[in-house]
Amino acid sequence: MSQTASATPAHRATTSTGDAIFAAAAKGCGILVLVILSAIIVSLFIGGLPAFRAFGFNFLVNPDWDPVRQIFGAEVPIYGTLVTAVLGIAIAVPLAFGIAFYLTELAPEWFRRPVGTAVELLAAVPSIIYGMWGFFVVVPIMGDYVQPFMIDLFDGVPVLGTLFAGPAFGTGILTSALILAIMILPFIAATMRDVFLTVPAVFKESAYGVGCTTWEVMRSIVLPYTRASVVGGIMLGLGRALGETMAVTFVIGNTNRISTSLFGPGNTIASIVALEFPESPTGSLKLSSLLALGFLLFVISFIVLAISRLLLRTKVKS
């Protein structure tokens, strides 16, 4: 320390060169991210171009995926990706809200840390583990108990009977959504807990002062105050759910048909790419279609991320 303090002007000159180098390097790192990202988008687009050319707009709405006849469409994977992700969110959000509500308002002080840590640990579990656990534990439970029960229960009931129909494979759209919900739960719960804690104590105390219950404080003070951030957190979870590959591949049934039943099998963009990629010859239309699917997934994820940024920014401004 004392050596640095007694440094000569010459030494200071080297430091400023060092500064310049460091600044340039840091700038380089920043630019590198942009370059890599755009390179990925561009290469996916160029790779997918033959498929876009061959099928045009029809690629997006064609439900066929027929390698024998070289007809490829993205409708089923896009549908599967969106439906599993949205269902996953629908299951995860109430749970995450419950966790966050409990941790910030109800739980005794000593209990908050272990539960909070456990939720964060869920995020650290590799997705292949969720896939295997889903396949060997959740799928048999769904196939042996949940699905036969629901199928019998709603048999003949309009709408519900269609939603819960079909052979009880255990796999399918709903099972995937369940696994996804568990996977994205920690992201949403952690965001909610953090933003709930940002609500100024004086707001809540005033509400309690006029006789509000804990629930009324949550509903009328905390939620309105943090609404944008909560939605932003949900969008982050949605982004993760859209791109999830291995866990979904294990449990979705991997079928290129759109099923009206939630127990029916389906496919997602990420899982079809993972499954079909090794058997796609270079230069083939199939490989190009898979790259085009990758590009579409990129676009979907980008839109979701943009919306979440937008919502979070609104919050910062207000």
Added chain:
Amino acid sequence: MKIITTALVLAVAGFSAAAEAQQITGAGSSFAAPIYGKWAEAAAAPTGLKLNYQSIGSGAGINQINNRTVDFGASDMPVKPDDLASHKLLQFPTAIGGVVMVVNIPGVEANKLKLTGELIAEIYQGKITKWNDPKLVEMNKGVTLPSLAIAPVYRADGSGTTFVFTDYLSIVDPAWKSSVGAATSVKWPAGNGAKGSEGVASTVKQVKGGIGYVESAYATQNHLVTTHLRNKAGQFVMPEMENFAAAAASADWSKVQNFAIDLNDQPGAKSWPIESATFVLLPTDAKDPAQSKAVTKLFDWSFANGGKIATDLLYVPLPTTVQNQIRAAWAAQIKG
């Protein structure tokens, strides 16, 4: 001190011996990976060759050899003659394996159920949906078939096994051929996909009423409930070594080009109907001909001495006449 010196000398000798071993690289078929691994292990000492084989799937193996990033490619699906010519590849089979049906029907034990190709095609098209369908019941007198939904399971990942299976269904059922066809992945009209042989096997195990197809070696190792199948001669045969070998022996290898033989639905009373060879693709214009030569040396040794290894792993060795035809093809096309 002496001991240390000796140890050092030995270590150096061992190291240089390892360094001297010629390394050959291959990639592709995961179906053939176990046997190539065992063959290379046994051949290492007598031939001085070391094999680095990546089990990445047939399609990827074809890509790799087309780009010449490996010394040989391996595929379960024969490559079209045009593609062989344009990429300057020599194709030859190395071993044969059967594909068997596995089922999960409460009360039905291994090799009790009788199936035909036509019925399997109808099941996988969703035309037969219950195990007590009259067609199945009539074929299986003496077996009690429950009123249970049939849950067909297929390989969701692109796979040579899927090609063999769909090719067989295309041969026996014209409706399958026109509506679905044969490829490493197809547009399945019914059923659920699972990842890999292990995925198909465990899905069938978990789902009551499940039916799936896997390589025979996989079914045997995992004690799955297999079925009888009716062959071209109208006989119901068991999925066992003897019948796999019978089909390979009754095939007419002399008429096919590039050894691209289709072993499905072969004649002969004992022939197992769903069966395929696995192929190696070798460049005829290799940058380093010594590498291609080394590959032929490895398989030459394996053909001559690897028969027992193959049968232990439940692959059928090639008939000797075919092995000799392959040796002739090497002599004619692989220089080095």
